[in-house]
Structures are given as structure tokens and as C-alpha cells.
Amino acid sequence: MARLDRPVSRRQSSWLLAAALASSLPLAAHMPLWLVIATGAAFAWRALLSWRQYRLPPRGLPPVMAIAGSIGVFIEYHTILGRTPGIALLLIFLGLKLLELRSARDAMAIVLLCFFLVLGQFLFSQTIPMALQAAFALIVTTAALLAANDDRPPIRAQLTRAGILLAQAVPLMLLLFLLFPRIEGPLWGLPEDRRSATSGLSDSMAPGSIAQVSQSDAVVFRALFKHPENIPPQAQLYWRGPVMPAFDGRVWRVTQTRAAYAAPPWPARGPATDYELTLEAHGKFWLFALELPALLPADSGLTADYQLLSRQPVRNRMRFEQRALLLASAGREEAPALLREALALPQGGNPRIRAVAEGWRRQHGNDTAAILVAAKEFFNRQLLIYTLNPPLLGKDSVDEFLFDSKRGFCEHFASAFTFALRAAGVPARVVAGYQGGEVNPLDGYLVVRQYDAHAWSEVWLAGQGWVRVDPTAIAAPSRINENVMAALPAGEPLPFLARNDLAWLRELRHRLDAVSNGWNQWVLGYNPQRQRDFLTRLGLDSPDWRSMIAVLAIFSGITLLALTFWILRSRQRSDPALLLWRRFARKLARCGIVWQPWQGPLDFASRAAEKLPGRAAEIREIAHDYAALRYAAKPHESSLLRLKTRIASFKP
Amino acid sequence: MRSPEIDAILADINRIILGKERPIRQALACLLARGHLLIEDLPGVGKTTLAHVLARVLGLDFQRIQFTSDMLPADILGVSIFDRASGTFHFHPGPIFTQVVLADEINRATPRAQSALLEAMEERQVTTEGQTRLLPEPFFVIATQNPAYQIGTFPLPESQLDRFLFRIELGYPDPAAERELLAGADRRQMLAELVPRIQPAQLLAFQRQVRAVHASPALIDYVQALVRHTRTSPEWQAGLSPRAGLALLAAARAWAMLDGRDHVLPEDVQAVLPAVISHRLRPHDDAGKVGSGVTATRLIEVVPLP
Structure with missing residues (x-):
């Protein structure tokens, strides 16, 4: 073996510097500025040392700087444990180790640090570009390791050799990826790759709030239907989210936040549509599902107004099986308290629509179905315009929308319609969620993005229960039958990706989304359940992690025995x-x-x-x-x- | 057991060249292994004497060629001269047609003259004017190189150095040996009084005996391990060639035979290793030039016996 105290050549130190750069650059975004500058300065110093052949800093300096850096990290984070402080410490040590690079021993330490930092990148982000970058850093670091032992081959040859070595490790990597027991839940806080965590539906709705959500093209969830030919028509794709019965004259709010049902309170009859939903992290509790859901995913419950809630906020991407009963109805025998809540209106305000609603009540009395028809006709007659840029509304927001500006986005429609029905004595509430979605022809997933956010009304009719009524559909049927883009007048500012008049863009979007979905489903989403499915398909019946460890142990035991036998045999020879x-x-x-x-x-x-x-x-x-x-x-x-x-x- | 003739030969040479048991033994081993010897040392340390004594005790004829920069291949190989009496060309063999040839200061000659000699050494025959003439048997070249004065010389390239089985250094004698040399009898006189200990036929028999020395699989493993290490270690610019591996084994056989054994031991390989590899391996780090002995010791100490 090569000796560890042999000096490091100029070429070798250049290789090590390259490895250090490749493995630490992506981490810079997550580090405080002073640390980035300090580490960068150490790297630059190393470059000068190698290329100008300056002398190394005195031996005492790096330890002193290491202590200073650790104190700095402690001041910054108030701890030196955990993900970010730990990586920060490693970065400091890497910079300093480069400054005391004398012998092959130091080179080994640097290579090991680099490998660890490459791993550390995944604690911050697990996207495809990150994985590609990490693969590149791995190749450079392995090449530096090769160069530390033999610096004669040219750069290309070293990189090729490193690539071959790593390629040889791929089967083992795959084997461990597939078979190593998966543990439910991360060992420590894993990265939050959620772009959409800040935008998205919230538990209240004021005029303009959904229009704002629809400015984002972030993916909310993807649904894969069991029978692709059975995807319901666009007009039936109502993904139920927050239900908002409380109104204060301007803002609609959620009132029910506690699970009331452990099982769906409606019979699982009628045609059903099975699908699997992969929900991106959004930091809230709602599990969006097609109306009405027939299944409750694990750790979830239904509120009294049928919001499907997770017990924990959705902080990681999650996947659940779901079945939709598209024709089911619910709440025929509704609790009086809920109906009272669905009739409540603020004192005063919006006198014009109140007067109109009073007219309906006088005409139809208690016939709520007839009042509903009258309300729909009224909305139709008003010739309302569906737009992303409605004018600002004053105190009597419903009146101003219906009689003056006549321009609004879905929240205006839902709000006004619900208000009108309540004023006429019909229980009604606002439901928010997503409407529609786009099927990616490449992988068959139906993708729902933030710009599919929508709000509609739910009306309680005696003898029928809660009935969904979408007032937006009255004014702009194309919003429901096609999508936002089709419904909006030309020139409205929509997210670039929502535009579907550009065929190439659409194609590109589908491709990118299919790749990213595949990565999510099969790499990041390879959880205990996926692993169980995979192993069952291999013929291992109901494997739990204990039997998996047993299988792994037996496998490695046999391999070790075979190796031992082989070694002993050559010894016996x-x-x-x-x-x-x-x-x-x-x-x-x-x-x-x-x-x-x-x-x-x-x-x-x-x-x-x-x-x-x-x-x-x-x-x-x-x-x-x-x-x-x-x-x-x-x-x-x-x-x-x-x-x-x-x-x-x-x-x- | 070692044959009494070899004991007598070594004793005779050691009597004239004092305090140089190891180089003398190496020279004899080189001859017995049918290799050629390169001595790199300063003038006056006894290179010529060594060649002369060797030729004398082994009963071989001896010629010395002093290499100069105006030397032509014909000066070494010989030339055909028109004989007026018979009306034909008559070949006058050059000094190379001798059993022991001392090629003095070989690096002073031009590459053309050098390669004439080196090719003859390798082929053991000379081809001039379309005619091939065999060199005598046994045939042994001792070439000397002067390392100190390199101006106006043509150092042998590595490919040519490879033709020499051994490269050794004689070095100055130690004080006791030097004193004996100064106080003792005239070496030239002693040389003249030497009598051959064996006949050339006997020497050829010894050479055959060397080739029959047994090298066990374990030993060949060891030689292979040494050669392989020089090829994979970054310490040298290039590893040992297969020819060098053969040379190492041949030399180790001769060394074992000088020790009176009919099989090679790792010790034999280690003993000849410095002389066999020092001119064949160039350290990668040219700046820190180390002695040939250090290189060989390092090689020996990193390759375990299989």
C-alpha cells in the first residue's frame, strides 16, 4: 500500500480542490454569508498555495481557526448539533484541512469530508437537478481519491476511471435501495422541497384570495385513475377542500376543524371511480379528494361538513388510495345546528340582494328547490363576467358585484350566490378546492395545479341533502368544462404554464412533469409501503422490517461465508x-x-x-x-x- | 555444494582486487548467467583490472576497446580488406571477436558505434557485408561508463541499458583494503602470474548448470509480484519489462549457483535485485534522486513473499 506520509503533489492538491468545490458549492445557498466567505477564502488560499507554490500557513493556525469557526456556528445557530450546524462545521473543517494539506493522510481526510458533504446535500434538497449535481460531485471526488494514489493519468482518464468505479457500485446501490428496510418517518428533519407551501388555499376566503392562488403554476397533487378510460368528465372533477360556512360580510371562514366521522356517513353505492392521489406538501390539514370520498386514508377524519382532514399537517408528500362516489349525496338528515349556521348572515349590508331574495321567498315560500332555480336564473340574467381582475369592492361586496361591477372571479360568484340563497332562507355554504386538472398523456397522471383553485356553493335542499351548485358555471361554463385559460378573456395575466395556446410549451410541460412525477413516485416516494408492494411482487409474503432484516442478514451471511470459504481455500492451497x-x-x-x-x-x-x-x-x-x-x-x-x-x- | 573451481576463481580475483567481494561475485554471476555487465564508476577504481582478471582466471582471451567519439562500427566489428595476392576480399575481425571484451567509456562513442556493439551483444553474432559471423562462446562484454564527465558524451538510452544484465558500481576500497593495495605487491605483476583455473568448456558447463537451477512456483510467484509492483506503484515512471523479469530470474539462478545451491531462494533474488533494476527503473520523482540501493530496498520491503 502506498504510504500515508508521502507528500501531496501539485496535481493532487488541484484535484482535491476541485472535489471540495464540487461537493460544497451547492451547500453555500443554505449557509450564512460569513461562513460562505470564510470557506471560499480558504479555498482561494489553497489555490494560491498550489499554483504559486507559497508556503503553508503555520501549523498552529488551522486549529485556532477551527475553534473560532465552531464558536461562530454556535453563535449563529445556538447549537452545533443538527443538520445545518453540522454541515456548517464540516464545511469549515474542509476549508481548514485544505490549508494543512501536506501528506496523503490529509488528502484522505479531505476526500472523506467531500463524500460526506455530498451526502449532506440531500439533507437540504432531493430534486433531480440536485441528484445530478451530487452524481457529478461524486465522480470528481472519486477521481480525486484515485489521483491521491496515482496522479499520473490525465484528467479525462481519471474521471473515466472514477465513473467506471461508481458504475460498478450501482447494482449494490440499487439492491440496498430496494431491500434495505425502510423506516416509517425520517430519522431527522428531511428537506422541504415545497414551492407551494406558502401559496395555496387557506381556511378563509375574501374577494381576490383565490385569484391570487391561481397565479401559481405549482403542482398541488396528482391523481392516477385505476381505469384511465374512466376518468370523469372535467365538469365533475370537483376536488373538495376547505368548507366555509361562516360569513362576516366580507370573509368566509372555516368553522369545523375536528373530525366528526371515522367513516363516510353516506352509503357506498352507485358508480365508483378508484384513483391514487399523491398530494404535495402544503402545510395544512386538507386532503383533497373528489366529491364525495368513499374512503378515509390512514390518520384522517371527516368533519361534520365533510372536509377530509389529516391528523397532522401535510408536511411531506403523501400518497393515498381514494374512491369517489360521483353521484352520492349527503346530509339528508342534517343536524339543526349546522343548518342554522348555514343560514346565518351578518346584520345589515347588501340591501339590494336581500330585497331580491325576499322576493324569491315570497314567491316560492318553503320550496327551496324552486328558490334555487330562481337564484340560478337571476345569476344568468345579470350577465356577470368571469375575470381575474375584478374591480375592488367596498362594504356591500355582494351588491356591488351583482349590480354594479358585474365582474368577478369564482370567489365572488360563490360568495354572492351563497349569500343570496341564505337571504332567501335556503341553507348554503361556500366550498373551496380545485376544479378540473390536466391529464399528462405521457404517464397518465391527472395533474392539478394551483391555478385550478376554485370555489363553489353547496346548498341544502329538503329531501335531497347537500347539493353542489357552481355559480361560476352559470356565467362562464367553459371554466368548468375546460379550464381557467379557456374561460378568461384574452390578455388576462395567467401563469405562463397555464397557457395552452402554445403546443410546444404544453408538450414540454408534460414531459417535465412526467419526469418529476416519476422521480417523486419511485425514488423519493419509495416508502415502506412501496417496498412492501415490491417485495410481495417478488414473492415474499407480507414482509415486515424484521423479516427484511433477517433476509438481508441471511444474504450477507451467505455472501460472507462464501468469501471466507474462498479465502480459506486459497489459504489451504x-x-x-x-x-x-x-x-x-x-x-x-x-x-x-x-x-x-x-x-x-x-x-x-x-x-x-x-x-x-x-x-x-x-x-x-x-x-x-x-x-x-x-x-x-x-x-x-x-x-x-x-x-x-x-x-x-x-x-x- | 559449491564447486572447488568457483571457490578458487573467487579467491584468485579477490586476491588481486581487494575489498570488493560483492561486485566481484556479481560480475561472476553476470557472466555465469550469460549476461553482460555495465560498470558505472570513476576512472581508476579497478574496472579494467577486474575485466582482465576475470578473463585470465577463466582462461578466456581478452580485448579492450577504448571508445571515442570518432569511432566507427567497423572499428568494433572488423572490416574486409582487398588482398592483392589472392585477389579476394579478406575479413579482418574486429576486437569484438573476443571472449571477454572490455568496452571502455562506452558513452563517449556516437550512438552508431554504440548500437553496433549492443546489437552484437544481443545477437551474439555479427553481420557485415551480407555475411553473418558467430561470436565466440562464451562471450562477455564488460562496458564501463564514467558518470562524472558528461560533456561530449552520448549516455546510453534506457532501451540500450536494458541489454546489460547488471549495472554495478565498484566504489572506492575501504581503508584496510586500500592500505594493503598500497603496501602490497604490484597488481600488474600478480595479474601476469595468474594461471587459468578452468577451461572455456568448463565455463560453458557452469553456464548450463546455472540454467538448470530450480526455480520453484513459489519463487516465480515472488519474481512476478516484484515485477507487478513496479508496474502498479506510482514510484517509478514505468515498470520492469518482461525481459527484466527474465533477467532477474537468470541472475538469481546464477547467484544461487555461486552459493552452491540447486534451487533459488528469495534471498538470491533480493541479492541481485539492486544490480538488475537500478538501470531499468527511473524514479517518478526525478527531483529527489535516490541511490539505486534505496530503490531496491524499498521495493524489497513492500513486496511480501507469496
């Missing part, structure tokens, strides 16, 4: 004389005469004889016997036996 000689050497080693593995037998014998003059003759005889047995043309059969007895009786 070795000369019996050699085995006797090793025994002899062990005996002499006990009294301080160590046989170096490169020493010839006669050489060793004369050295040993010098140290043990009393046994010189015996030692020489043994050495001669052994030398003859191992190296002569035709040793006597008996001499092995003689050597054996001589060595056995030899006592130094």
Missing part, C-alpha cells in the same frame, strides 16, 4: 511448509524476533540466530529445511514431517 514456517515465525515473534513478510528464510534465520545464539543451530536447520521444502526441486517426503516435529519441539 498454500504450501503446508509455509503454514509450518508461519507457526515458527509466530513462536519467534513471542520473544521479539519478528519475521517481516518480505524476508527470505535464511536471511531471517541468521538474524534470529544472532539474537538467540543458544538456539542458532536449531534455527538454521529449520530455516534450511523450510527453504528446501518450499524452493527446492524435489524435496524429500520425510522432510516435511521432520520440519513439523522440529518446529513443534522448538522453544525459543
Whole structure:
């Protein structure tokens, strides 16, 4: 083996610097500025040292700077434990180690640090570009490791060799990825790759709030339908989210936040649509599902107004199976308290729509279905315009929208419609969520993005229960039958990705989304459940992590046994004389005469004889016997036996 | 057991060249292994005497070629001269047609003259004017190089150095040997009084005996391990060639034979290793030039016996 104290050449230090850069650059975004500057300065200093052949800083400096850096990290984070402080410390040490790079030993330390930092990148982000960058950093670091042992090959050859070495490790990597027991939940806080965590539906709705959400093209969730030919028509794709029964004249709010049902309170009858939903992290509790859901995912519950809530905020991407009962209805026998809540209106305000609603009530009395028809007709007659840029509304927001500006986004429609029905004595509430979605023809997933955010009304009719009514559909049917883009007048500011008049853009978007979805589903989403499915498909029945560990242990045990057997066999093939000689050497080693593995037998014998003059003759005889047995043309059969007895009786 | 003739030969040479047992033994081993010897040392340390004594005690004829920069291949190989009496060309063999040739200061000659000699050494025959003439048997070239004065010389390239089985250094004698040399009888006189200990036929028999020395599989493993290490270690610019591996084994056989053994031991390999590899391996780090002995010791100490 190459010696660890041999000096590091200029070429080697350049390789190490490249590895340090490749493995630490992506981390800079997560580090405080002072640390980035300090580490960068150390790297630059190293570059100067190698290229200008300056002398290294004095030996005492790096330890002092390491202590100062650790104190800095402690001041910054109030701890030196955990993900970010830990990585920050490693970065400081890497910079300083580069400054005391003298021998191959330091080079090894740098290479190991670099490998660890590459791993550290995944604690911050697990996206595809990050993985590609990490692969690149791995190749450079492995090449630096190769160069630390032999710096003669040119750059390309080193990189190729490193690539080949890493490629050889891929099967093992895949095997461990697939078979190593997955643990439910991360060991420590894993990265939050959620772009959409800040934008998205909230538990209240004021005019303009959904229009704002729809400015984002972030993916909210993806649904994969069991039977692709059975994807419901766009007009039925209502993904239910927050339900808002409380209104204060301007803002609608969620009131129910506690699970009331452990199972869906409606019968699982009628046509069903099965799908699997992969929900991106959004930091809230809602599990969006097609109306009405027939299943409750694990750790979730239904509120009294049928919001599907997770017990924990959705902080990581999650996947659940769901079944939609598109034609089901609910709440035929609704609790009076809920109905009272669905009729409540603020004192005063919006007198014009109140007057109109009073007219409906006078005309139709208690016939809520007839009032609903009248309300729909009224909305139709008002010739409302669907737009992302409605004018600002004043105190009587409903009146101003319906009679003056007549321009609004879905929240205006839902708000006004619900208000009007309540004023006419019909229980109604606002439901927010997403409407529609786009099927990616490449992988069959239906993708729902933030710009599909929508709000509609839910009306309670005696004898029918809660009925969904979408007032937006009255004014702009294309919003529901197609999508936002189709419904909006030309020139409205929509997210670039929502534009579907550009065929190439659409194609590109589909491609990118299919790749990123595949990564999410199969790499990041390879959780215990996926692993179980995979193993079951391999023929392992209901494997739990214990039996998986057992299988892994048995596999590695067999591999180890095979290796041991192979090594032992090659040992057994070795000369019996050699085995006797090793025994002899062990005996002499006990009294301080160590046989170096490169020493010839006669050489060793004369050295040993010098140290043990009393046994010189015996030692020489043994050495001669052994030398003859191992190296002569035709040793006597008996001499092995003689050597054996001589060595056995030899006592130094 | 070692043959009494070889003991007598070594004793004779050691009597004339004092305090140089190891180089003398190496020179004899080189001859017995049918290799050629390169001595790199300062003038006056006994290179010529060594060659002369060797030729004398082994009963071989001896010629010395002093290499100069105006030397032509014909000066070494010989030339055909028109004989007026018989009306034909008559070949006058050059000094190379001798059993022991001392090629003095070989690096002073031009590459053309050098390669004439080196090719003859390798082929053991000379081809001039379309005619091939065999060199005598045994045939042994001792070339000397002067390392100190390199101006106006043509150092042998590595490919040519490879033709020499051994490269050794004689070095100054130690004080006791030097005193004996100064106080003792005239070496030239002693040389003249030497009588051959063996006949050339006997020497050829010894050479055959060397080739029959047994190298066990374990030993060949060891030689392979040494060669392989020089090829994979970054310490040298290039590893040992297969020819160098053969040379190492041949030399180790001769060394074993000089020790009176019919099989090679790792010790034999280690003993000849410095002389065999020092001119064949160039350290990668040229700046820190180390002695040939250090290189060989380092190699020996990192390759365990298989």
C-alpha cells in the first residue's frame, strides 16, 4: 500500500480542490454569508498555495481557526448539533484541512469530508437537478481519491476511471435501495422541497384570495385513475377542500376543524371511480379528494361538513388510495345546528340582494328547490363576467358585484350566490378546492395545479341533502368544462404554464412533469409501503422490517461465508511448509524476533540466530529445511514431517 | 555444494582486487548467467583490472576497446580488406571477436558505434557485408561508463541499458583494503602470474548448470509480484519489462549457483535485485534522486513473499 506520509503533489492538491468545490458549492445557498466567505477564502488560499507554490500557513493556525469557526456556528445557530450546524462545521473543517494539506493522510481526510458533504446535500434538497449535481460531485471526488494514489493519468482518464468505479457500485446501490428496510418517518428533519407551501388555499376566503392562488403554476397533487378510460368528465372533477360556512360580510371562514366521522356517513353505492392521489406538501390539514370520498386514508377524519382532514399537517408528500362516489349525496338528515349556521348572515349590508331574495321567498315560500332555480336564473340574467381582475369592492361586496361591477372571479360568484340563497332562507355554504386538472398523456397522471383553485356553493335542499351548485358555471361554463385559460378573456395575466395556446410549451410541460412525477413516485416516494408492494411482487409474503432484516442478514451471511470459504481455500492451497514456517515465525515473534513478510528464510534465520545464539543451530536447520521444502526441486517426503516435529519441539 | 573451481576463481580475483567481494561475485554471476555487465564508476577504481582478471582466471582471451567519439562500427566489428595476392576480399575481425571484451567509456562513442556493439551483444553474432559471423562462446562484454564527465558524451538510452544484465558500481576500497593495495605487491605483476583455473568448456558447463537451477512456483510467484509492483506503484515512471523479469530470474539462478545451491531462494533474488533494476527503473520523482540501493530496498520491503 502506498504510504500515508508521502507528500501531496501539485496535481493532487488541484484535484482535491476541485472535489471540495464540487461537493460544497451547492451547500453555500443554505449557509450564512460569513461562513460562505470564510470557506471560499480558504479555498482561494489553497489555490494560491498550489499554483504559486507559497508556503503553508503555520501549523498552529488551522486549529485556532477551527475553534473560532465552531464558536461562530454556535453563535449563529445556538447549537452545533443538527443538520445545518453540522454541515456548517464540516464545511469549515474542509476549508481548514485544505490549508494543512501536506501528506496523503490529509488528502484522505479531505476526500472523506467531500463524500460526506455530498451526502449532506440531500439533507437540504432531493430534486433531480440536485441528484445530478451530487452524481457529478461524486465522480470528481472519486477521481480525486484515485489521483491521491496515482496522479499520473490525465484528467479525462481519471474521471473515466472514477465513473467506471461508481458504475460498478450501482447494482449494490440499487439492491440496498430496494431491500434495505425502510423506516416509517425520517430519522431527522428531511428537506422541504415545497414551492407551494406558502401559496395555496387557506381556511378563509375574501374577494381576490383565490385569484391570487391561481397565479401559481405549482403542482398541488396528482391523481392516477385505476381505469384511465374512466376518468370523469372535467365538469365533475370537483376536488373538495376547505368548507366555509361562516360569513362576516366580507370573509368566509372555516368553522369545523375536528373530525366528526371515522367513516363516510353516506352509503357506498352507485358508480365508483378508484384513483391514487399523491398530494404535495402544503402545510395544512386538507386532503383533497373528489366529491364525495368513499374512503378515509390512514390518520384522517371527516368533519361534520365533510372536509377530509389529516391528523397532522401535510408536511411531506403523501400518497393515498381514494374512491369517489360521483353521484352520492349527503346530509339528508342534517343536524339543526349546522343548518342554522348555514343560514346565518351578518346584520345589515347588501340591501339590494336581500330585497331580491325576499322576493324569491315570497314567491316560492318553503320550496327551496324552486328558490334555487330562481337564484340560478337571476345569476344568468345579470350577465356577470368571469375575470381575474375584478374591480375592488367596498362594504356591500355582494351588491356591488351583482349590480354594479358585474365582474368577478369564482370567489365572488360563490360568495354572492351563497349569500343570496341564505337571504332567501335556503341553507348554503361556500366550498373551496380545485376544479378540473390536466391529464399528462405521457404517464397518465391527472395533474392539478394551483391555478385550478376554485370555489363553489353547496346548498341544502329538503329531501335531497347537500347539493353542489357552481355559480361560476352559470356565467362562464367553459371554466368548468375546460379550464381557467379557456374561460378568461384574452390578455388576462395567467401563469405562463397555464397557457395552452402554445403546443410546444404544453408538450414540454408534460414531459417535465412526467419526469418529476416519476422521480417523486419511485425514488423519493419509495416508502415502506412501496417496498412492501415490491417485495410481495417478488414473492415474499407480507414482509415486515424484521423479516427484511433477517433476509438481508441471511444474504450477507451467505455472501460472507462464501468469501471466507474462498479465502480459506486459497489459504489451504498454500504450501503446508509455509503454514509450518508461519507457526515458527509466530513462536519467534513471542520473544521479539519478528519475521517481516518480505524476508527470505535464511536471511531471517541468521538474524534470529544472532539474537538467540543458544538456539542458532536449531534455527538454521529449520530455516534450511523450510527453504528446501518450499524452493527446492524435489524435496524429500520425510522432510516435511521432520520440519513439523522440529518446529513443534522448538522453544525459543 | 559449491564447486572447488568457483571457490578458487573467487579467491584468485579477490586476491588481486581487494575489498570488493560483492561486485566481484556479481560480475561472476553476470557472466555465469550469460549476461553482460555495465560498470558505472570513476576512472581508476579497478574496472579494467577486474575485466582482465576475470578473463585470465577463466582462461578466456581478452580485448579492450577504448571508445571515442570518432569511432566507427567497423572499428568494433572488423572490416574486409582487398588482398592483392589472392585477389579476394579478406575479413579482418574486429576486437569484438573476443571472449571477454572490455568496452571502455562506452558513452563517449556516437550512438552508431554504440548500437553496433549492443546489437552484437544481443545477437551474439555479427553481420557485415551480407555475411553473418558467430561470436565466440562464451562471450562477455564488460562496458564501463564514467558518470562524472558528461560533456561530449552520448549516455546510453534506457532501451540500450536494458541489454546489460547488471549495472554495478565498484566504489572506492575501504581503508584496510586500500592500505594493503598500497603496501602490497604490484597488481600488474600478480595479474601476469595468474594461471587459468578452468577451461572455456568448463565455463560453458557452469553456464548450463546455472540454467538448470530450480526455480520453484513459489519463487516465480515472488519474481512476478516484484515485477507487478513496479508496474502498479506510482514510484517509478514505468515498470520492469518482461525481459527484466527474465533477467532477474537468470541472475538469481546464477547467484544461487555461486552459493552452491540447486534451487533459488528469495534471498538470491533480493541479492541481485539492486544490480538488475537500478538501470531499468527511473524514479517518478526525478527531483529527489535516490541511490539505486534505496530503490531496491524499498521495493524489497513492500513486496511480501507469496
